[in-house]
Amino acid sequence: MSPVTARAHTNIALVKYWGKRDPGLNLPAVGSLSLTLDRFFTTTSVAELAGDEDLLLLDGAEASPAERARVSRFLDLVRARAGGGPRLQITSENTVPTAAGLASSASAFAALALAASRALGLRLEGRELSKLARQGSGSAARSLFGGLVLLHRGERDDGEDCFAEPLSSPLDVRLVVARCGAGRKKLGSTEAMERTARTSPFYAPWVSTHPADLEEGRAAAAAGELARLGEVMERSTLKMHATGFGAAPPFWYLAPATLAVMERVQALRHDGLPCWFTMDAGPHVKVLCAAADAAEVTARVGEVAGVVGVDVAGPGPGAFVLEGE
Ligand code: PMV
Numbered sequence: 001m002s003p004v005t006a007r008a009h010t011n012i013a014l015v016k017y018w019g020k021r022d023p024g025l026n027l028p029a030v031g032s033l034s035l036t037l038d039r040f041f042t043t044t045s046v047a048e049l050a051g052d053e054d055l056l057l058l059d060g061a062e063a064s065p066a067e068r069a070r071v072s073r074f075l076d077l078v079r080a081r082a083g084g085g086p087r088l089q090i091t092s093e094n095t096v097p098t099a100a101g102l103a104s105s106a107s108a109f110a111a112l113a114l115a116a117s118r119a120l121g122l123r124l125e126g127r128e129l130s131k132l133a134r135q136g137s138g139s140a141a142r143s144l145f146g147g148l149v150l151l152h153r154g155e156r157d158d159g160e161d162c163f164a165e166p167l168s169s170p171l172d173v174r175l176v177v178a179r180c181g182a183g184r185k186k187l188g189s190t191e192a193m194e195r196t197a198r199t200s201p202f203y204a205p206w207v208s209t210h211p212a213d214l215e216e217g218r219a220a221a222a223a224g225e226l227a228r229l230g231e232v233m234e235r236s237t238l239k240m241h242a243t244g245f246g247a248a249p250p251f252w253y254l255a256p257a258t259l260a261v262m263e264r265v266q267a268l269r270h271d272g273l274p275c276w277f278t279m280d281a282g283p284h285v286k287v288l289c290a291a292a293d294a295a296e297v298t299a300r301v302g303e304v305a306g307v308v309g310v311d312v313a314g315p316g317p318g319a320f321v322l323e324g325e
Pocket of ligand 1: 012013015017106137138139190
């Protein structure tokens with residue numbers, strides 16, 4: 001087996017995924033619509049290892065037992081599909097702050113799905129690869145593709161109709177990422193989704209009202225209607241975060257600076273600068289705007305107290321192999 005190195009870019013959901021209809025197969029309760037970003041990515045190498053355990057090096061350091069176990073379980077799926085295979089050494093470098101709500105698991109499992117499947121002799125493309133990556137992390141299914149991407153919820157119990165595909169759009173957008181504090185997120189998305197589904201009275205309406213939001217987002221993106229897309233994006237993130245307020249025990253990812261950026265975004269819009277916010281399982285705010293407005297939005301969002309850094313991301317490419325095969 002020769003080593004393979006692959007790279008995948010992270011993505012941010014404009015219409016969110018939150019909740020699982022089958023935790024075993026990691027099938028989402030709702031579909032999602034995302035933008036793959038040029039700015040943040042994960043590069044992962046896979047090489048054969050003697051011994052009886054997989055090894056995981058994350059940004060130069062040995063990963064925690066929990067992280068290694070999650071990756072090993074995923075590698076077991078790839079080995080099963082390839083009809084067997086050796087233990088593997090995984091070396092992964094992130095330009096995404098790990099587990100801080102900038103969706104590092106999306107780029108991580110997309111890069112790993114591509115590198116590990118190729119290293120073990122599988123030639124999975126597009127949809128098939130996205131179904132495999134989804135089993136590592138729901139959002140990873142979307143990072144196999146560039147630009148705007150739709151992840152179908154699917155109806156089947158075996159998950160065969162739950163795959164991602166690119167969506168073409170005339171929009172030229174940017175996501176201005178305002179970092180609101182640092183550090184790892186307090187509650188992983190898997191546990192948070194499970195708690196919400198089990199205890200929050202807001203979970204059922206989240207699921208039942210989601211298809212209309214996804215269709216609205218898809219149609220707005222396809223038609224190039226930025227304001228319509230921005231509005232549904234804000235609605236989707238606020239509904240998602242509201243499920244956590246209703247959970248027992250409750251949880252939230254929003255920090256004081258997150259709320260300050262949300263208010264700034266609303267004020268900018270009121271003053272005639274079109275932009276819209278979204279937040280994931282962390283405090284950072286990603287602000288959607290037209291490419292032509294990105295510099296102004298960056299400057300105005302960067303002034304908000306508590307914002308520790310601002311990056312501008314544009315549409316990025318799908319996952320690709322850098323070395324080996
Ligand atoms: O792919 P996961 O399990 O990390 O979940 C992602 C959940 C959100 O980032 C909050 C929403 C999304 O669609 O990416």
